[in-house]
Amino acid sequence: xxxxxxxxxxxxxxxxxxxxxxxxxxxxxxxxxxxxxxxxxxxxxxxxxxxxxxxxxxxxxxxxxxxxxxxxxxxxxxxxxxxxxxxxxxxxxxxxxxxxxxxxxxxxxxxxxxxxxxxxxxxxxxxxxxxxxxxxxxxxxxxxxxxxxxxxxxxxxxxxxxxxxxxxxxxxxxxxxxxxxxxxxxxxxxxxxxxxxxxxxxxxxxxxxxxxxxxxxxxxxxxxxxxxxxxxxxxxxxxxxxxxxxxxxxxxxxxxxxxxxxxxxxxxxxxxxxxxxxxxxxxxxxxxxxxxxxxxxxxxxxxxxxxxxxxxxxxxxxxxxxxxxxxxxxxxxxxxxxxxxxxxxxxxxxxxxxxxxxxxxxxxxxxxxxxxxxxxxxxxxxxxxxxxxxxxxxxxxxxxxxxxxxxxxxxxxxxxxxxxxxxxxxxxxxxxxxxxxxxxxxxxxxxxxxxxxxxxxxxxxxxxxxxxxxxxxxxxxxxxxxxxxxxxxxxxxxxxxxxxxxxxxxxxxxxxxxxxxxxxxxxxxxxxxxxxxxxxxxx
Amino acid sequence: xxxxxxxxxxxxxxxxxxxxxxxxxxxxxxxxxxxxxxxxxxxxxxxxxxxxxxxxxxxxxxxxxxxxxxxxxxxxxxxxxxxxxxxxxxxxxxxxxxxxxxxxxxxxxxxxxxxxxxxxxxxxxxxxxxxxxxxxxxxxxxxxxxxxxxxxxxxxxxxxxxxxxxxxxxxxxxxxxxxxxxxxxxxxxxxxxxxxxxxxxxxxxxxxxxxxxxxxxxxxxxxxxxxxxxxxxxxxxxxxxxxxxxxxxxxxxxxxxxxxxxxxxx
Numbered sequence: 001x002x003x004x005x006x007x008x009x010x011x012x013x014x015x016x017x018x019x020x021x022x023x024x025x026x027x028x029x030x031x032x033x034x035x036x037x038x039x040x041x042x043x044x045x046x047x048x049x050x051x052x053x054x055x056x057x058x059x060x061x062x063x064x065x066x067x068x069x070x071x072x073x074x075x076x077x078x079x080x081x082x083x084x085x086x087x088x089x090x091x092x093x094x095x096x097x098x099x100x101x102x103x104x105x106x107x108x109x110x111x112x113x114x115x116x117x118x119x120x121x122x123x124x125x126x127x128x129x130x131x132x133x134x135x136x137x138x139x140x141x142x143x144x145x146x147x148x149x150x151x152x153x154x155x156x157x158x159x160x161x162x163x164x165x166x167x168x169x170x171x172x173x174x175x176x177x178x179x180x181x182x183x184x185x186x187x188x189x190x191x192x193x194x195x196x197x198x199x200x201x202x203x204x205x206x207x208x209x210x211x212x213x214x215x216x217x218x219x220x221x222x223x224x225x226x227x228x229x230x231x232x233x234x235x236x237x238x239x240x241x242x243x244x245x246x247x248x249x250x251x252x253x254x255x256x257x258x259x260x261x262x263x264x265x266x267x268x269x270x271x272x273x274x275x276x277x278x279x280x281x282x283x284x285x286x287x288x289x290x291x292x293x294x295x296x297x298x299x300x301x302x303x304x305x306x307x308x309x310x311x312x313x314x315x316x317x318x319x320x321x322x323x324x325x326x327x328x329x330x331x332x333x334x335x336x337x338x339x340x341x342x343x344x345x346x347x348x349x350x351x352x353x354x355x356x357x358x359x360x361x362x363x364x365x366x367x368x369x370x371x372x373x374x375x376x377x378x379x380x381x382x383x384x385x386x387x388x389x390x391x392x393x394x395x396x397x398x399x400x401x402x403x404x405x406x407x408x409x410x411x412x413x414x415x416x417x418x419x420x421x422x423x424x425x426x427x428x429x430x431x432x433x434x435x436x437x438x439x440x441x442x443x444x445x446x447x448x449x450x451x452x453x454x455x456x457x458x459x460x461x462x463x464x465x466x467x468x469x470x471x472x473x474x475x476x477x478x479x480x481x482x483x484x485x486x487x488x489x490x491x492x493x494x495x496x497x498x499x500x501x502x503x504x505x506x507x508x509x510x511x512x513x514x515x516x517x518x519x520x521x522x523x524x525x526x527x528x529x530x531x532x533x534x535x536x537x538x539x
Numbered sequence: 540x541x542x543x544x545x546x547x548x549x550x551x552x553x554x555x556x557x558x559x560x561x562x563x564x565x566x567x568x569x570x571x572x573x574x575x576x577x578x579x580x581x582x583x584x585x586x587x588x589x590x591x592x593x594x595x596x597x598x599x600x601x602x603x604x605x606x607x608x609x610x611x612x613x614x615x616x617x618x619x620x621x622x623x624x625x626x627x628x629x630x631x632x633x634x635x636x637x638x639x640x641x642x643x644x645x646x647x648x649x650x651x652x653x654x655x656x657x658x659x660x661x662x663x664x665x666x667x668x669x670x671x672x673x674x675x676x677x678x679x680x681x682x683x684x685x686x687x688x689x690x691x692x693x694x695x696x697x698x699x700x701x702x703x704x705x706x707x708x709x710x711x712x713x714x715x716x717x718x719x720x721x722x723x724x725x726x727x728x729x730x731x732x733x734x735x736x737x738x739x740x741x742x743x744x745x746x747x748x749x750x751x752x753x754x755x756x757x758x759x760x761x762x763x764x765x766x767x768x769x770x771x772x773x774x775x776x777x778x779x780x781x782x783x784x785x786x787x788x789x790x791x792x793x794x795x796x797x798x799x800x801x802x803x804x805x
Binding site for chain 1: 548574596601602603610612613615618619626657660661662663664665666667670671672673674675697714718719740747748750783786787791794795
């Protein structure tokens with residue numbers, strides 16, 4: 001028995017060595033359909049796949065290919081326990097699927113879900129709220145940890161190659177974002193919302209882990225943008241975390257990401273002004289970390305509406321002219337379309353009805369209504385703190401021209417607490433409470449900002465499902481009633497449904513191996529891989 | 540990261556023998572919550588006295604700084620401090636402006652006090668004092684109740700709201716229940732009528748609904764479930780629909796006035 005098992009292992013190792021080869025940089029600029037090589041599938045953030053074995057004509061035949069349930073035992077250390085909920089997007093390269101939760105990375109056979117290796121990190125703390133996934137380059141798998149580390153693992157074994165600290169646990173930072181590889185840069189953001197600390201994003205050498213640059217999400221003192229803060233001290237303790245996903249335009253050589261809420265989070269009375277560069281879409285040069293432009297979607301936010309939703313890149317037509325565009329459905333309930341060369345606003349539209357603005361300024365930025373800032377006796381605000389949209393990734397289909405968002409319309413009451421309502425509020429100093437909400441799936445026309453179709457999720461107050469669209473005219477999405485659904489992407493009509501053991505907790509992905517197209521999605525601790533085979537005679 | 544193959548633990552000896560995996564890497568010492576001191580309230584209270592005697596004039600009453608001293612909640616030395624490891628040397632380095640007479644024990648107590656302050660700020664998304672929502676005008680709330688708010692269409696101060704205050708823990712809870720009511724404390728339920736493809740319509744209390752299935756309990760208590768295939772009609776009657784529609788209409792002033800009025804219904 002033991003010999004048989006050992007022989008089996010030798011065979012497995014041989015297969016793995018063959019499967020887990022080197023990932024070349026070109027695999028990232030032109031992803032093959034047999035892979036999902038980064039968080040968003042490609043640099044654009046569209047989460048659109050050209051695969052069409054599964055399409056709106058045959059999706060009824062989509063069936064279960066495999067499942068894999070992760071088990072993570074033991075406490076995570078200082079920062080609380082790890083719950084085995086997959087909130088990240090798996091990465092697939094060379095037939096291997098990498099999936100994470102905080103402090104854990106698994107490599108699975110992408111054809112069967114069988115485990116190849118499982119790497120665990122003995123945590124020293126940090127908030128274990130979620131991990132968004134890995135980045136892969138060469139023979140390395142990169143992941144961030146709640147206790148402020150960026151790790152490089154060997155893609156064949158999970159063994160650590162190097163580690164580097166990317167933030168300070170003593171200042172209550174932590175890390176959750178998926179790194180992004182751009183050329184010879186591993187770019188990673190940070191989190192932390194307890195104390196008043198500055199946000200930043202930084203780049204590391206893929207081979208050594210050495211830091212290449214760091215860009216703080218606040219202006220330099222003395223610049224016009226610094227005048228959006230009452231003091232340098234407020235600015236340097238003003239938040240703006242970088243925990244969302246980063247996209248990249250190789251032609252313009254710019255990376256794009258959204259920044260988080262300013263700090264103190266709820267009590268903004270002593271940080272009067274717009275508070276740049278918090279709550280902004282920003283474009284940086286990935287080689288230098290220098291700012292190219294910014295657009296602020298929530299000036300002077302006091303509602304914890306991190307603008308960290310994916311900045312989705314696509315080329316489109318505006319007023320008859322071809323344009324390089326960036327679109328974001330922000331947590332504050334607004335859908336923004338920008339020119340991604342300049343950052344200039346093209347349109348700003350509510351994708352869910354909100355009640356916190358008094359219009360738009362000349363730059364297309366919503367103007368916050370001071371009466372809807374948190375109040376000691378409460379202010380009824382829509383959306384609520386979770387927002388019209390949060391971290392679950394959206395999708396854009398170039399075939400339909402629709403930007404898809406799994407949206408929530410929500411109300412809650414925002415309170416300002418007396419315990420920090422002094423001369424120098426710190427931390428949060430308030431919060432929202434209670435509420436009512438309804439969830440809906442929207443197909444937004446990027447040219448008008450209006451929904452071309454809307455599908456109400458009945459019985460789902462909100463949803464944590466990301467989205468995937470394909471050239472097969474399909475859109476995959478989940479509700480909060482354990483349904484995983486394929487829609488006609490053009491019409492918003494459900495075509496196929498699977499009832500899972502729990503609701504979707506991540507963004508679905510797709511890849512094709514050996515003529516089989518897989519759709520992989522997570523519900524809590526379990527990956528479900530649905531599969532369909534190409535008709536005979538087709539690749 | 541340590542690599543493990545949980546499903547092949549029986550093979551561990553073999554794996555190590557062939558060099559397939561290395562034993563777990565050793566962690567180097569580093570900062571973090573794991574070695575952060577747990578606040579000792581008695582020591583923190585002693586530290587508060589030390590702070591009041593020696594530090595408060597420059598660093599302010601809540602340690603958030605003043606004209607002559609930096610904010611200690613935001614101080615890297617204070618945040619990295621472990622029982623005086625950083626604040627002790629920092630004070631000695633600036634001996635001219637800091638008391639040289641503090642004992643090692645007093646510095647530890649001071650460290651405990653500052654740690655307590657930092658933790659309090661880091662947790663202040665939770666209130667430590669009652670939230671006062673009684674800022675409205677009860678008379679204006681009464682007018683709204685019987686007028687623009689149309690509350691009296693369904694509710695009455697002498698009927699279902701008689702003794703409301705005695706049944707409500709506090710005014711904050713009242714405000715939340717008024718804005719976001721549930722049927723938890725009500726005898727009313729969400730009712731549903733399903734018309735199947737064949738057969739008579741079935742009515743009852745809604746158990747669960749999504750876009751693909753619906754289930755109910757009928758008058759006899761039987762559980763009935765239906766797939767929402769094309770042609771199946773589902774009609775839901777939710778007594779709270781009117782409340783949800785009002786969320787788009789309320790002004791914050793009206794909310795505070797109505798809460799003040801309802802709280803006056805003893």
